[in-house]
Amino acid sequence: MTLNFSQRCTPAAGTRRLVAKTLAALTLATGVTSPALAADEVNIYSYRQPFLIQPMLDQFTKDTGIKTNIVFAQDGVAERLKREGKNSPADLVLTVDIARLQELVDAGLTQPVDSDVLEENIPAQYRGGNDEWFGLTLRTRNIYASKERVEDTDLSYEDLAKPEWKGKICARSGKHPYNIALIASMIAHHGEEETETWLKGVKNNLAQKPQGGDRDQIRAVAEGVCDLAIGNSYYYGAMVADPEQRGFAEKVNVVFPNQGDRGAHVNVSGVVLTKSAPNKAEAVKLMEFLTSEEAQEMYANMNVEFPVNKAVEGSGLLKEWAGFKADKLPLDEISKHREAAVKLVDKVDFDS
Template sequence: MSVKSRLYAAALTSCLLAGPAFAQSVNLYTTREPALLNPVIEAFTKDTGIKVNAVFLKDGLQERIKAEGANSPADVMLLVDVGQINDASDAGITQPIQSALVDKTVPAALRGPGNNWVTLTQRARIVVASKDRVQQDAITYEELADPKWKGKFCIRAGQHPYNNAFFAAYLARNGAEKTEAYLKALKANTARKPGGGDREVARDILSGQCDIAVINTYYIGLMSQAKNEQKGWYDAIKPLKSSFAGGGTHVNVSAAAIAKNAPNKENAVKLVEYMLGEKAQHLYADGNFEYPVNADVKEAASVKLLGALTPDTTPLGDVAKNRKAASELVDKVGFDN
């Protein structure tokens, strides 16, 4: 049995010994959809006897916990986007996650500063291209600035959180001067004004408006199962193996943090640990074609459809710190104009 397997077994055993069903509880605040999380919540309760009281919020999660103050019932926060989870940490409403299992399972680059948050699943931002008009199967993000793509590149708004994180990662790796030049070159290559959604860039590849685009991987998975026109959009594109030059693929994340004043801290740690186990990783990641963070999960739906993922090693905490500067550069070059 591997070290991680022994840690999972020990964590689960401690949960099972804690008491009869529903004798204990944990309070989860999240911005994720109930349909995505409920299967994991139900499995956790069944396997551990710990009831999850879930509060689903479209927005305002951080503000609510701040308003509740020291008496907040929140134990665990589950958010999407490195900016959102890092903002919660910066606001002082989280605490370090002390868990040997977390440290063994999640690479340091995918944990927040001081272990104040931890990645649960990854959503890669990759390049897709026309199956018919583009021959290559791999690309670096830097190559998108090549003039050969002039009038052939599509992307949603540069100020959208997905692209803000992508450009912040580029900035963290390359500095402001090179990033400004990169943004100017990308804009010069666009086939249309940046905008729309990620799925719309696939639509525009099908129509011939562009040949190449940037998209989050889970949208590819969702389009592959579509029963409407989006299935045709999916059929028109192919994912390219995408990476930074000398690095890996840019990822954004869904992540968990333990609330600063968590009244059920022990159960909060148990829930986070459980969500990193193979069973929960399948339930959670496969529900939205996201990539598991647990490297032992080999048969995820995203991997079957798109291949294995090698995340870039730039710490996501550094990416989060560069978001504001990246946003300012997007405005400076008039990227979305």
């Protein structure tokens, strides 16, 4: 069951009864059933678009009889949870990057989960050291390279700042969470001063003002606007599966950077258990299911995202890309530098 309404809708401020009344009013406005506050259900606030995870949720309900309800929001989930306080109906929050996971933890909106299943299914690198966030899928920050104009694809992130790529690089906004995480990883490896120099170099090499999303970067390379671009591999997979966009994807190579040294930067989609989760036991069962081989296979085959569970290989492009070297730096360490990364983007005026 999915609710899709504006973050500006005012959530309950006082009692559980007010929460129910607010959700009932939203039901009338949207024409769908509101998330119940009873047992045998899990209520989810999601940064991820529901259609990307609905098949897994449907399978969970089929396997367990536990219903799931989703509220989708593009931003503002942390603020919403703060306003709702202990009366929030949310059990879980699904996010698309480490920054938003850490934001929820830092705000004191989550609680740790002690689960042998999660510990077994998720490598330590992709779960919080305090057991308050857990990765569900992996996404690498890749370089898209023109098949026609780039012969040497043994590239590193550091190479993007070299003068030879002057006017040949495309990127989306430096402030996008995916790029902030990459810049934070550069700070973790090289320090702020060296990363600032690198970021200035990348900016000087841009073929156009940062714009669009990751798919737009693939298209820009295919159309000759630039020779290299930065983006996540699963966007390439989505374009290959789309007859209208496949032609653009077929004109680029997906490069996994830094294979000769530290490895490619890896981010996660992930989940947290809210501090006030009214259906904690059911929510933990869903967390465990989402890391199971059954759900991880579905994630991999549907969304072209790397499974976090190492027992699952994936197929198609994921199998073709298997074996790449990933940066082993824990995401907890990278997330410590995200504020510094945001400041650097502003300092070098990357998006101008």
